[in-house]
Structure formats: structure tokens, C-alpha cells
Amino acid sequence: MKLLVNLDVPDLEQAARTYTQAFGLHRGRRIGEGGLELLGAAVPLYLLQQPEGSIGAGGQPRDYRRHWTPVHLDVAVEDLELALARAQAAGLTRETEVRHAAWGSIATLRDPFGHGWCLIQFTDAGYDAIVQ
Incomplete structure (x- = not known):
């Protein structure tokens, strides 16, 4: 596949x-x-x-304002602060403060086309820190 x-x-x-x-x-x-x-x-x-306005999935017209979707893209990075600065300089807008968890840290952004993006910096354990 x-x-x-x-x-x-x-x-x-x-x-x-x-x-x-x-x-x-x-x-x-x-x-x-x-x-x-x-x-x-x-x-x-x-x-x-x-x-914009052309017909997309489900017969809905495309709209490039910020929108919610259950599918989004995560970008795993080595240095979250550096990646945030780079993304913002390129035109993405930060939507949240950095959140920290056992698996790592995450910040959410939106691009100029309404798509959501997450920047993630994993700890050494990553998701293994919360595997059950």
C-alpha cells in the first residue's frame, strides 16, 4: 500500500x-x-x-476559511520553538499555546488556506510513554 x-x-x-x-x-x-x-x-x-467555490467532497463547495476536519497533518520536529518560528514566518498562524504531555509537546496552527497543522516534538519515549 x-x-x-x-x-x-x-x-x-x-x-x-x-x-x-x-x-x-x-x-x-x-x-x-x-x-x-x-x-x-x-x-x-x-x-x-x-x-474556492468549486464542488468538493460530498457535493459541498470548497471554502478556504479556517475549517475543522477530523483529518489533519502532524509534522514531527526536533525543535518545536524553531519549527514554530519557521512556520509563522512562512505565513501559518499559531492557534494555541504549546501543550505538554508525557509523549511530547504540541502546537496547533492554521495555514493561509484554512487547513489545520500540528507541530509535535516527541520525548524520547514518544507515544510509548502512554501505550496501555
Whole structure:
């Protein structure tokens, strides 16, 4: 099985700049007129240009205001404060204070396209610290 991560965005070039600057990804292949592969994570991130108001999943029009979805992207980082500064400089907005848990620390952000992102710095034990 191969996992593909596709992310709808209204502006392909702005999204590419945002994610390459925020997360250290780099451009891969151009996929037709409206797609771009970003590399550098465990799986490729495919940006798909879709205009606001076009019909998306469930027949709903796309809306790039901040929205809630049960599927979101977590980025595991070595230095959370540095990663936060980099993401904010690239245009993401911090939504919460850093929260700490036995498995590590987490901060939540939103990108310019309404998508939620979490930055996570794991402890040495990571999720093993809470496995039951």
C-alpha cells in the first residue's frame, strides 16, 4: 500500500512557497496544470489547485476559511520553538499555546488556506510513554 496525501489549495504557487518555507519541503514533479508534488517528508504531499467555490467532497463547495476536519497533518520536529518560528514566518498562524504531555509537546496552527497543522516534538519515549 502507498499512502498519498493530497491537499486542495486555491493558489498553487503560494501554497508551494508556504509549505517549502514552513516545513523544509522541496518541489518535486509538476502534475499537469494544477498539481505539484512536494518532497522531503515520509510521504509526498500533493498540492491540488482547486478554486474556492468549486464542488468538493460530498457535493459541498470548497471554502478556504479556517475549517475543522477530523483529518489533519502532524509534522514531527526536533525543535518545536524553531519549527514554530519557521512556520509563522512562512505565513501559518499559531492557534494555541504549546501543550505538554508525557509523549511530547504540541502546537496547533492554521495555514493561509484554512487547513489545520500540528507541530509535535516527541520525548524520547514518544507515544510509548502512554501505550496501555
